[in-house]
Amino acid sequence: xxxAQDQTADPAAQVAVTLDSCAKEDAQTVLTALSxxxxxxxALDHEPADDKSGLPTVWTATxxxxxxxxxxxxxxxxxxxxxxxxxxxxxxxxxRESLAEAFAVQVVGTAAGDQEQxxxxxxxxx
Numbered sequence: 001x002x003x004a005q006d007q008t009a010d011p012a013a014q015v016a017v018t019l020d021s022c023a024k025e026d027a028q029t030v031l032t033a034l035s036x037x038x039x040x041x042x043a044l045d046h047e048p049a050d051d052k053s054g055l056p057t058v059w060t061a062t063x064x065x066x067x068x069x070x071x072x073x074x075x076x077x078x079x080x081x082x083x084x085x086x087x088x089x090x091x092x093x094x095x096r097e098s099l100a101e102a103f104a105v106q107v108v109g110t111a112a113g114d115q116e117q118x119x120x121x122x123x124x125x126x
Contacts, residue, residue, distance in 0.1 A: 012115075013066035015087035020058040022081045027059040030099075030123060033072035037098040038063040042048045060112055065094040068077050073100040080124045082108065099123060 017034065019027045031042065041062045045066075083099070085092045099105050099121065109120040 011090040012090055013064055014061065014112055015063050015065055015085050015091045017062045017063060018058055018084045018086075019081060020056060021116075023078055024057070024059075026077045026079065026081050029075050029077055030066045030083060030103075031059065033075050034061070034063055034095070034098065036070050036072040037068055038069060038095070039067075039069065040064070040090070059114040063095060064079075067099075072098065074126060075102040076125055077103070077123060080122055082123050083121045083123060084118060085121060086118045087116060089117050092117055096121060101115070 012043065019030060021101075031040075033041065035042065085095050088096070095104055096107070103123040104126045106122045106124075107119055108122045111118040
């Protein structure tokens with residue numbers, strides 16, 4: 001298990017990832033693919049859960065992209081998924097490159113800041 005304490009102190013290497021409006025199985029597929037590449041604040045055996053209230057669910061994780069621990073293999077989604085990634089410019093690029101190992105990735109929007117960017121990535125099956 002990788003914990004937040006294990007992660008680097010360099011905030012430029014941290015990318016916050018959020019997924020919403022998708023099935024929990026698709027969220028798990030995306031988070032598992034990212035965990036194959038980078039340490040995370042999520043336990044490897046932690047699975048997304050549905051909110052029993054029927055309200056929209058958002059899944060989040062933070063990844064340390066300062067080092068790559070492996071590459072994900074191709075993965076299958078039941079439908080396209082939109083991921084929001086927020087972090088330093090190079091960090092978000094590294095995360096996007098890792099996702100491209102498992103999915104077809106299309107950048108559908110960005111918001112730029114002085115030191116960080118937010119990117120919306122649409123993931124689909126290759």
